[in-house]
Amino acid sequence: MARMSLPKWLMTILAVVAIFVADTTTYYEVAVSVFYAATLLAIEAHLNPRGLWACTAGGLVLILVSFALTAHGDLHAGLVNLIISLCTIVATAYLITKMRAARLAAQQAQSQLIRMTRIQSMEALTVSIAHEINQPLAAIVTSANAGQRWLTQNPPNVTKAHETLERIAADAQRASTIIARIRGLTRGDAPHQAAFDINTALQEILALSKAELDLQDITVSLQLEEALPAAYADKVQVQQVAANLLLNAIDALRCVPPTRRHLQIESSLVGGSFVQISFTDTADGIAPSIKDHLFDAFWTTKKDGIGVGLSLSRTIIDANGGRLWLDEDHHGTGACFRFLVPIAPIAPVA
Ligand SMILES: Nc1ncnc2c1ncn2[C@@H]1O[C@H](COP(=O)(O)OP(=O)(O)OP(=O)(O)O)[C@@H](O)[C@H]1O
Ligand SMILES: [Mg+2]
Incomplete structure (x- = not known):
């Protein structure tokens, strides 16, 4: 939760005081206390779960205190308004909790999606590298087989065997360069022109x-x-x-x-x-x-x-x-x- 700035705290306190005073001094029939729910919604982003329920409890206490201090109007209508106000603030807190759970689920789904995209591009990278180095690898195997044949001849043809070893080294070098270039390509590196x-x-x-x-x-x-x-x-x-x-x-x-x-x-x-x-x-x-x-x-x-x-x-x-x-x-x-x-x-x- 983000920290709330001082002016916002002051505004909130002023709003709560204004609602309390209006709720206490007006007639029972006027349900000013429902505005506590609006205040709760306004500061919701700055409250952790415990803070949310503490503010909700504070609102309930203020509503009850105001009701007890109100001296004018129809008491029956006041009781109905009291119940409506209490229910409104509890329902608001409950809906905020639900809204946060949905927000969290959406964030988790989004980060999972990003992870999946990353895995997919890793998979594409792996597949591309495997695809591209197949050819030098096949050439290395062919050269190695040829080299073996030159060495098992009687007498061994060391010059030819030496040539095949050089080819193997060149192909292995080519394979490793290809890997580096493909990695560079997926990282967005400029080609080695x-x-x-x-x-x-x-x-x-x-x-x-x-x-x-x-x-x-x-x-x-x-x-x-x-x-x-x-x-x-x-x-x-x-x-x-x-x-x-x-x-x-x-x-x-x-x-x-x-x-x-x-x-x-x-x-x-x-x-x-x-x-x-x-x-x-x-x-x-x-x-x-x-x-x-x-x-x-x-x-x-x-x-x-x-x-x-x-x-x-x-x-x-x-x-x-x-x-x-x-x-x-x-x-x-x-x-x-x-x-x-x-x-x-x-x-x-x-
Ligand atoms: N010269 C060609 N003649 C006929 N069809 C071709 C030719 N070149 C490509 N294709 C068609 O294009 C498709 C895609 O080619 P691409 O090289 O992208 O993949 P691939 O050869 O199927 O697999 P790999 O990833 O192993 O290269 C092939 O499956 C084939 O149907
Ligand atoms: Mg192909």
Whole structure:
């Protein structure tokens, strides 16, 4: 309960005295004492439960004393008014107690809601991290298996084993950077923007998925514009987006006959200030009925999908000043996703 200021105390005391005097000096028929209830309501916010009931008791005593001191009017009407006044002040105190309980319940519900939202965003964060580090983790396992094979050869191929260990270290480093970037993203940190060659970044991601692409008989054609200006964004995050689009294309192409499994990756300069990256597959494409949900978090049509790939990718590209969309004008059986990344500002000539 808030403390009551001195002027408010004085006003309250004055009001109580005025009501007492008026109640005592007027006729029995005039029920001035009901105004004690109004006073109680006015100071309710400043009273703890004990204070509330103490004031209520004080009001009851004053009503009874006034009644005893009143000398004029119809006593019968006075008794009726007395009972009404006593009941009014007790009912007011009771209703205030009820009102406080309801207020408390509402506050508790609100704080529970805030806690739940926090848990949900924690859950989303955990899921996103798990989703994004899956790829480097799979690469680490592949490298570890390869390393084992090189070492168990007779004689062991130490040079190759050494190379796989280096790959493992690089992938583990990538996984830990991804975790840091996603945490930063959910905290609202600005991306680590720097100039980088987008074609090289795309080729690095493609190299990571080469084994899976070969396994699924997927052919990839790269149409990367030469001499592109440097992109200006968070390279690790842009690679995450490319990896997500690549994984989605692999998932879709797995469902069509091997002769139809093709993916085209393009990069080009558009409008002079953005690099555009496109992933176009030859699978069955996106049914009109699901287009509106593609970028919703936790929305998936896959049995073991989580449904965060596209929503996270869009968040990342937005945070980097670009745009990610499904190209609905694209002709062909499959899906075509495109995203824009800003190019590095040209340093002024000194
Ligand atoms: N290239 C594609 N071809 C056909 N459908 C696609 C393609 N890419 C995405 N989709 C559809 O969009 C949905 C959402 O994709 P998103 O990447 O967000 O989640 P997901 O792939 O289902 O699960 P995950 O969180 O594991 O990535 C997919 O379930 C799929 O229905
Ligand atoms: Mg996905």
